[in-house]
Amino acid sequence: MPTPIPDVQVAASERPIALSVLRSTFGYDSFRGEQEQIIDHVVGGGDALVLMPTGGGKSLCYQIPALVRPGVGVVVSPLIALMHDQVTALEALGVRAGFLNSTQTSAERYATEQAALAGELDLVYLAPERLGLERTQEFLDRVRVSVFAIDEAHCVSQWGHDFRPDYLKLSVLGERWPEIPRIALTATATPATRREIVERLGLQRARTFVASFDRPNIRYRIEPKQQPLRQLVDLIRTEHDGDAGIVYCLSRNSVEKTAEALVREGIPALPYHAGLPGDVRAEHQSRFLREDGLVMVATIAFGMGIDKPDVRFVAHLDLPRSIEGYYQETGRAGRDGLPATAWMAYGLADVVQQRQLIEGSDGDEAHKRLLSRQLDAMLGLCETLRCRRQLILEHFGEHSEPCGNCDTCLEPPTPWDGTVAAQKLLSTIVRLKRERNQRFGAGQLIDILLGRHTPKIARWHHDQLSTFGIGTELTDLQWRAVVRQLLAEGLAAVSADGHGTLELTETSWPVLRGEQTVALRQDPVVQAGAGRRRKGNSSGGGASRTRSAAAGELSADDRELFERLRAWRAETARAAAVPAYVVFPDATLVAIAQQRPDSRDALSGISGVGAKKLELYGDAIVGIVGSAGAVGE
The missing domain is CATH 3.40.50.300 (P-loop containing nucleotide triphosphate hydrolases)
Structure with missing residues (x-):
């Protein structure tokens, strides 16, 4: 001692x-x-x-x-x-x-x-x-x-x-x-x-x-996964052109393919996963921290402790395993307090995949039950009709009112009575098991309900089932949403056979007997190019990629000054071989653009400008503000 x-x-x-x-x-x-x-x-x-x-x-x-x-x-x-x-x-x-x-x-x-x-x-x-x-x-x-x-x-x-x-x-x-x-x-x-x-x-x-776990500057959005790469590009082009962002994928292969696809679209992107050589990972991380407007596509191996404050969006192309993981990962957006987006594309395959990963895990039954509870909570967040922020905060033991800033608050989902649809799907599962001793995945079940004459239908004579063709009132995408939500509610389950087939649960029977109703949410139709366009931001490529979402609420004149300050910051950071945020974070540049300090004393009153930075950069900042004022006059 x-x-x-x-x-x-x-x-x-x-x-x-x-x-x-x-x-x-x-x-x-x-x-x-x-x-x-x-x-x-x-x-x-x-x-x-x-x-x-x-x-x-x-x-x-x-x-x-x-x-x-x-x-x-x-x-x-x-x-x-x-x-x-x-x-x-x-x-x-x-x-x-x-x-x-x-x-x-x-x-x-x-x-x-x-x-x-x-x-x-x-x-x-x-x-x-x-x-x-x-x-x-x-x-x-x-x-x-x-x-x-x-x-x-x-x-x-x-x-x-x-x-x-x-x-x-x-x-x-x-x-x-x-x-x-x-x-x-x-x-x-x-x-x-x-x-x-x-x-x-x-x-x-x-x-x-x-402290409160609320991050009011982050807008949480979850969309049905239809064309995920197209949806991601649309998000970046229409809402975060020129912004730094992180895209999370479940596998190394999907990381590589997504990064390549973004680069083909003219969006600067880098991959990051444990399979890359250590020096490549280090270089990619260093570039992400130091360069403006770079998108990192990564597995969850990336991000813990990332200090970059100006990440404007975090996107998930695969379902996170838990709300804890989702909150930790989305929390890397908007650390500077400026508006940021947490976006996810989520689909039926995600649910099946996560259930299979749990069943195939090396943990004991208690560990698998823990993983299942965590996944159930995550699925509940995805399928909720309530405010998403409320559910996240409740998960951490905090109560809140509806936030007015997540997708379910801004565009409340339409609930509908899905009892009959659920009974049709569950009945098909029952008939396959009882009459044929068979189990199939969602794709075949939906083909049966829609009455499709596919080679697989013909091979197994599924057109002879009494439920064949009884579900034509819904589209393929709508049936996938039904299956996804039944899995999320525990009214159906992914079997442990490793093939993604579906089976009933104990809670399925009250629905089949008409003793329990099923309320479902209607998915919005996602169309490429239909993203929420920010005021004053172009959707195209090229020169528009120099503009940052951080300047979104500034006037035209203030935005012009902000971009000049951002260019000066990039040059200064490059010369010093440090990340841009080390010079000044976006929030400080926004305040400078709005308040336009005309002296070092005035600059010292702006949040984030301490004595050392005033000494290093004061004259340069005042000079840029002065020249912008002269131009404006």
């Missing part, structure tokens, strides 16, 4: 320093939500568990205590690939930061350690694997540590998203250095996940802070 370092507690009278640090270093006039209470608690030496949505300002909750308390803040972060950018962003603010990871030479790690020992660093980032090394722990014994921060703390939980076994060893922080405050932070945690975080990290005495 190391010798405790004295005087680690910070007097209450010193805590107002936190506000001056917020203003001078980060350029913000006031704290948001519970930030001030969290920071005050940690600065005072208390442990904390912080649940705050992505973009809610979690990082300030440990960065400011590290700057206010004496010593070096140690941040446990899961992604080595992002540490360099995290440190670069802090250095741009004038914060002394460093990292320790396997990408460094031994000489570089030694130099970082010596700087920390000499009191020349405010923050040090390291991965949980490195913290588990005895050499690292002995080094930390010699450093005056101000605070331990455990970022992406849900990684400790097997009930959460992105489980990381190395996080299970982080209880050593409280055991070996009990006098140093710890703060664990995550953007997604159900009550079960929270309990596991507390148990595994030994945070029973920590104060829990739960």
